[in-house]
Amino acid sequence: MKTLTKEIWMDIPQRRAIVSIHNEVERLVDKSGVQDGLVLINAMHITASVFINDNESGLHHDYELWLEKLAPEKPHSQYQHNGYEDNADAHLKRQIMGREVVVAITEGKLHLGPWEHIFYFEFDGKRKKRLLVKIFGE
Amino acid sequence: MKTLTKEIWMDIPQRRAIVSIHNEVERLVDKSGVQDGLVLINAMHITASVFINDNESGLHHDYELWLEKLAPEKPHSQYQHNGYEDNADAHLKRQIMGREVVVAITEGKLHLGPWEHIFYFEFDGKRKKRLLVKIFGE
Amino acid sequence: MKTLTKEIWMDIPQRRAIVSIHNEVERLVDKSGVQDGLVLINAMHITASVFINDNESGLHHDYELWLEKLAPEKPHSQYQHNGYEDNADAHLKRQIMGREVVVAITEGKLHLGPWEHIFYFEFDGKRKKRLLVKIFGE
Numbered sequence: 233m234k235t236l237t238k239e240i241w242m243d244i245p246q247r248r249a250i251v252s253i254h255n256e257v258e259r260l261v262d263k264s265g266v267q268d269g270l271v272l273i274n275a276m277h278i279t280a281s282v283f284i285n286d287n288e289s290g291l292h293h294d295y296e297l298w299l300e301k302l303a304p305e306k307p308h309s310q311y312q313h314n315g316y317e318d319n320a321d322a323h324l325k326r327q328i329m330g331r332e333v334v335v336a337i338t339e340g341k342l343h344l345g346p347w348e349h350i351f352y353f354e355f356d357g358k359r360k361k362r363l364l365v366k367i368f369g370e
Numbered sequence: 371m372k373t374l375t376k377e378i379w380m381d382i383p384q385r386r387a388i389v390s391i392h393n394e395v396e397r398l399v400d401k402s403g404v405q406d407g408l409v410l411i412n413a414m415h416i417t418a419s420v421f422i423n424d425n426e427s428g429l430h431h432d433y434e435l436w437l438e439k440l441a442p443e444k445p446h447s448q449y450q451h452n453g454y455e456d457n458a459d460a461h462l463k464r465q466i467m468g469r470e471v472v473v474a475i476t477e478g479k480l481h482l483g484p485w486e487h488i489f490y491f492e493f494d495g496k497r498k499k500r501l502l503v504k505i506f507g508e
Numbered sequence: 509m510k511t512l513t514k515e516i517w518m519d520i521p522q523r524r525a526i527v528s529i530h531n532e533v534e535r536l537v538d539k540s541g542v543q544d545g546l547v548l549i550n551a552m553h554i555t556a557s558v559f560i561n562d563n564e565s566g567l568h569h570d571y572e573l574w575l576e577k578l579a580p581e582k583p584h585s586q587y588q589h590n591g592y593e594d595n596a597d598a599h600l601k602r603q604i605m606g607r608e609v610v611v612a613i614t615e616g617k618l619h620l621g622p623w624e625h626i627f628y629f630e631f632d633g634k635r636k637k638r639l640l641v642k643i644f645g646e
Contacts, residue, residue: 233371233509233646235544237614268373270410270506272546272610276621278561284469285416285461290450294458295465298441303574312566320570323561327571327605329465331560334410334472334610336504338375345414345500362621366612368546368645369506370371371509406511408548408644422607423554423599428588432596433603436579467603472548472610474642476513481640483552507644508509 236264236367239276244357250292253282253363254350257335258342260365267340269369274332276364279322279356281329287349295353299325322355329353337369374402374505377414382495388430391420391501392488395473396480398503405478407507412470414502417460417494419467425487433491437463460493467491475507512540512643515552520633526568529558529639530626533611534618536641543616545645550608552640555598555632557605563625571629575601598631605629613645 238260244251257273273282285291303324304310311320333350336343352363376398382389395411411420423429441462442448449458471488474481490501514536520527533549549558561567579600580586587596609626612619628639 233544235646237544237612237619268371268375268506270408270504270546272612274610274612276624278621278623283465285465286451288451288454290453291458291461293450294462298462302440302578312569313562313564315566316564320567323567324570324574327559327561330468330606332610334412334470336375336410336412336502338504343375343502343504345416345502347416348414364612364619364621366546366614366619368544370373406509406513406644408546408642421603423603424589426589426592428591429596429599431588432600436600440578468606472550472608474513474548474550474640476642481513481642483554483638483640485554486552508511 234264234266234369236260238365239362241360241362242352243360244354247357249354249357251352253352257350257365261337261342261367264367266337266367266369269337271335271337272332272366273350274364276362279319279326280361281326281353282333282363283329283353284333284348284350286347299328302328319356325355372402372404372507374398376503377500379498379500380490381498382492385495387492387495389490391490395488395503399475399480399505402505404475404505404507407475409473409475410470410504411488412502414500417457417464418499419464419491420471420501421467421491422471422486422488424485437466440466457494463493510540510542510645512536514641515638517636517638518628519636520630523633524572525630525633527628529628533626533641537613537618537643540643542613542643542645545613547611547613548608548642549626550640552638555595555602556637557602557629558609558639559605559629560609560624560626562623575604595632601631
């Protein structure tokens with residue numbers, strides 16, 4: 233069994249942003265030497281997501297507006313969590329977009345459909361945060 | 371280690387529909403010979419979901435109305451993605467229902483609760499699309 | 509390859525509640541002897557979730573109000589599923605919070621970020637239900 237474990241640090245200057253991590257995950261799968269297996273990619277912070285969707289800036293703008301409608305940031309006073317912090321909305325948004333993805337590895341490559349692209353979604357940035365890539369297979 | 375990798379083609383005549391893939395996944399687990407392991411089942415397109423819930427047509431109708439309320443298809447002009455396409459809502463709906471499920475295999479069978487049933491949810495059909503089954507274990 | 513399979517029974521006296529299962533999962537990872545691998549934790553019922561987020565009661569209150577806004581329980585008559593049952597809202601809420609989490613195991617421990625905490629979210633309690641922990645690795 234071969235495994236590879238890698239923490240990736242992010243430092244997003246905005247509160248919210250979508251960042252491609254696709255090429256970095258591809259590179260790690262290549263480095264692992266795994267031909268047949270699985271890769272788990274997850275945010276290590278609870279106000280961020282890893283998700284797979286389209287690499288298209290119009291859609292990314294749509295996600296921002298849509299999530300802000302379903303789980304608005306303001307007023308901060310609408311959330312009990314914000315008695316301590318101002319990021320309750322980030323904890324909600326991340327549940328819609330998800331914590332993690334699990335992707336198959338076949339013949340040494342990410343086994344993805346034609347438009348699947350792996351992203352990190354930051355909902356409470358302006359500080360250093362991590363995500364995890366765990367590769368497991370033969 | 372035993373693995374099985376299988377792409378399944380779908381061609382749904384409607385824009386949106388829920389289709390059972392449960393028996394096909396069961397058949398593939400059986401064929402793999404894996405007694406103890408994991409199976410990943412994921413949509414390979416970014417306007418579809420794989421999810422586990424009830425095999426009950428009333429609930430499937432409720433999902434359709436509920437998702438249309440949370441992420442309405444029309445007017446198409448409300449989404450920037452629709453400058454190029456008309457399926458932005460499908461990209462949003464799929465985030466709520468999820469890209470993938472991971473299910474345990476124990477004693478050669480899908481290890482599921484009494485009402486868990488595996489479905490494919492098409493949000494932008496009328497064309498050929500794929501999903502992936504990846505089985506991994508001993 | 510080492511594996512550990514464990515069903516955990518829950519019996520929540522309220523209709524809805526968030527319950528920590530973090531220490532129990534930690535204990536099972538320890539017991540499995542797996543140093544490097546994955547653990548899948550999933551609800552076995554389709555009206556409950558397993559999710560990872562903050563261990564903070566204000567936020568848990570926010571989740572309750574937010575989910576009730578996105579997928580209200582009442583009136584029961586708004587859902588076709590409730591021709592047979594009264595828990596359609598529970599099937600919807602569980603899709604937002606998710607069925608399962610997959611967590612890496614590294615050096616014999618859950619490989620989690622500083623605030624990641626594993627919870628069970630019951631949306632239709634007052635009866636015995638199960639969740640599954642499946643550990644897989646070396």
